[in-house]
Amino acid sequence: MAFSTIKDTITFHPLGDAAIVIQAGTDISEDIHERVKQLFSCIEQHPFDGYVEAVQAFTNVTVFYEPYTVYQSAQLKQRAISPYEWVKDYIENLLEDNWQEGNQAKRRIIDIPVCYGGELGPDLEEVARINDLTPEEVVRIHTSGTYLVYMIGFAPGFPFLGGLSEKIAAPRRQTPRMSIPKGSVGIAGKQTGVYPISTPGGWQLIGQTPLSLFRPNAERPSLLKAGDEVRFVQLSEKEFFSMKEEDR
Template identity: 40%
Template sequence: MSAAIQFEALAEDALLLRFGDRIDTELNARVQAATACLRQRLPQLECVPAYASVLLRFDPQHWPGGDPHRQVQAAACAALEKSDPVIAAPRELVIPVCYGGEYGPDLAEVAALCRLDAEIVIARHTAAHYRVAMLGFAPGFPYLLGLDPQLAVPRRADPRQGVPAGSVAIGGSQTGIYPDALPGGWQLIGRTPLRLFDIAANTPSLLASGDRVRFQAIDEVRFRDLAATRPA
């Protein structure tokens, strides 16, 4: 596996492992597998996966007696070249979403761009099985791979200054969920009552890289019920 990886020093305590340079399901699967392997075999490293790379953060003092970048690279290569470790199956989560209306103000526009009825857009969006490719942009924001190609639409020409927390959106060939009230230019098709990021929680982010996700359509009454029972 390591023969196809490029290593790049980013800082005195950071090394980047590049697997490629594109958004691709198979490429990201390699990233996820490598991340799981390195976390299991080199727990002294902090591994942060992205679409096609893994950032390794380390304490240079843990690698005395030479260039720590070379030592970390050698250790990572050795870990990845061993037989595959036993890795737990990814988590699978169902995210409830109220589509359209005030919760998804761009649903009609997305449907028009896709030349589909809004109900078909919802059906296709909920039928797909997604993988959390990475977290980025804002704490807890999941970039999800697996969007039906027919639902790929351009980002908005006029980004919003404020997008409500929990908004489920499409941007290009990706779908994602805004974890907090943020500016953004993706097309908003629905909203989940779940909290994606809570800084006070033991595990602040609801989702993690590598998780599997499905969306479940709910009505406004169910949305309000779930929102009312959500921890403060």
Template identity: 55%
Template sequence: MNYSLRPLGDSAVVIQLGDAIATDTHEKVKKVTSFFEKNPQKWIIDIIPAFTTVTLYYDPMTILQKKKEKLPYEGVCSILSELLSHELEEDSTSARVIEIPVCYGGEYGPDLEEVAHIHGLSVEEVISKHTNGDYLVYMIGFAPGFPYVGGLDPDLATPRRKSPRLKIPAGSVGIAGDQTGVYPIETPGGWQLIGRTPLSLFQPDEETPSLLQAGDHIKFVSISEDEFKEMEGKS
């Protein structure tokens, strides 16, 4: 497996596994992440998978005790060269498909008509294209539980808003560039909002706070405003 290493500050190393957002690179990221999760290393503090990288935060003192290099980073590189020289097992975890109900347009999706206008589509066509996509969660970031999702129909790729909103309601579904995503908590943001889900994507009191995880597939399902309110009342 091809990779490169680079330092991140004085206590982290970035394992670079590709240069572009792609499913094959995502599979490498999953494979490396799964390896370290299944084979815990005392020197690793945290594992952060992203689009094309896996970042390992480490304890420098543990590294110095384990390896005799003058710098902890050199010791980490030596250890990783040993660990990653062998063929890693494929991640055997079955991909989950998570259905996310969305009420499109109106107060729930104030930018839906603008997105349709930009692309010369009807509102119905935008909704159809958005719900027919096969979406892969590449990573979680920006805000707790926020999924970075690939698979958006190129016909819907839309630039961010020129003026970001100071408050975006939790559950808002948006488009930015060639990605779509869901805001799990209220936060500022500049994505084009086309709808909202009544599902709670981030519950800090749960053992697994984030509903979505890297590697999940998302299926957006259009619902009515009445269905939205009914589901919201049960959540």
């Protein structure tokens, strides 16, 4: 599909004087996610003088730039337009020339082992109670799904995963915990996610993975990236601690 046929659905907004937000839609859906990925990829592959980085979220991409570098490089003093206007025009023209919606890249599938319940998943029984299920049924439903990584955020390497069954959806805790162990797997509303580092949080904790999702010394610190698919695989407690020792 040509960019010209959908450009009316994409909007641009300034974010301060050094960033532009490209809004690809308003709904959290796989179609909007694919459009966001296309926007992000196109901009990343064609940076301009003054470009800093692009950050993708659920429904938009934010492009950060150095206003003065853009001003000088594009000789804006002679053109009487602002760095924001120049960046907006540049991105619109870039997308017009390079948009190829519909060519979806093959998704990586990442299996994440999880030990559910007990001290590692202290809210499993509460999630079961909220949904009138047994803890075993919650685990069965959680491990039967495939989850799309919509974005990485909140904490380094934290994946926001879509695709959670409504059968095990649960609200955030009324009182957040001051410290959640690294690797904890949680549920909040219709989302599930994994805490890559120890941090405060209010998600319902149903288990824990021995995998390190954030590795600061690695070439790519985050194990997951937007567009990946995640499957959860149940571990016994013995397998969990064995894998945790190996990870060290």
